[in-house]
Amino acid sequence: MAWPKALVFLFGGLFLQLATVAAEHGNPAEVAATHGLPSAAPVIFHIGPLPVSNSMVLTWIVSLLLVLAVRLGVRTIKDVPDGAQNFWEWLVESLYDFLGGIIGAELVHKTFWFFASLFIFILATNWFGLLPGVGSIGYGHPTEHGFDVTEPLLRGANADFNMTFAMAMVFFILWTVWALQANGPVGFLKHLFGAKGGLGGFMGFILMVVFFAVGLLEVVSILFRPVSLSFRLFGNVFAGENMLEAMTHLGGAKLGWLTALPFYFMEILVGVVQALVFMLLTAVFTLLICSHDEEHAEDGSHH
């Protein structure tokens, strides 16, 4: 009986708080909307000519923590693992098996370091961005709705388009290298524009024209992959941070933590899902260009 009473008290208090905010400042949604995250990460200082944004600071902090965690965990690798080495081994082995099942043993052996780094880095930055203080401590000015932080000292790394686009571009460069290694320059072009099916004669000519057109579309699709990859991740994280901020303001000074709490759990999940999606999409793009049509045909004949 204690739990229902506590819940009634909690939600009653929340309702009263929202009502108070509404009475003092108007519609709570309007109040929340005034505290949105800026779409561009603000520059907080310069190192020489290089502008340093708050998201870059968070990137460096996460990078440093990751490096420290790695050094502490697997500085001396033991045959019988214990402590943090167990965790790192579990993470690496799980990811390796997971990716190996999707893109194959040969390709995963070659590309695993990048996809695993991508997943670990995106996940770490996503989750670190959820810590209290990220986005809420910084420079600002008092407003009628409370103190408005306009230049937070830290910002979710993937809530900065530069970060997500940088990762996508790094992938695009590596994708090109792996594609050329797997197919060779001529094979790469044949993979994109070559006619499939092995038909000759007039039908073969028609197919060649069709597949060339398809290849052009494929090139456009490939060129837009970094854009779609980066905007997908950026959009999800940016929207998540905006939502958390809006929910925090919606609850007011006293109960802001409560209104945001369910969305924190959701953002924890979104952090994993987006890291997984980014890694899986890049892995599948790599698989598509590195796999040969003959192999597919052989696989198809076995099935």
Next chain:
Amino acid sequence: MSHLLILAASDAGPVAEIAKTFGANVPALIANAISFLLVALILKKWAIGPIQKTLEDRRATIAQGLADASRAREDLAVAHRKSQELLVETGVQTGRIIEESRAAAARVTEIENQKAIAAAADIIAKARHSNDAELARLKAELRQEFGRLVVEASIKVTGKILTLDDQKRLAEETQRQIAA
């Protein structure tokens, strides 16, 4: 150009507007790319690479251990079979050796018995011979003593002093009669 134009577009147009809206710029892009690449390379060198090697080594060690265990089991089975065969063979050989030893022992016993019997017979014969010789010597001594006693008795009874020849003759007569 202060903002990155995605896909090398010109400063004007919707792409440049989007880049400006989201704060995309070349220095930040390069700095972020370098940050990510550094983390990726550090993870590769210090975490993913060594862990992958450890996992592969461990898989190889486990596979080797299982293969060794399997081979050891096979070797053990072979050794067990060989030991059983050796035990059977040894049992047969032992039985044969025991039989041979028994036969040899019986032969030796028989020979030694024969030797002992012969030695005993020899000892008995020698003892008899010695007894006979002793008996003869005693008998001779007894006759001599008896002859001497007869001579002394004759001297005392007759009061006659007998000559040496008489004594000798009387003794010899007595001995002859005793021997008869």
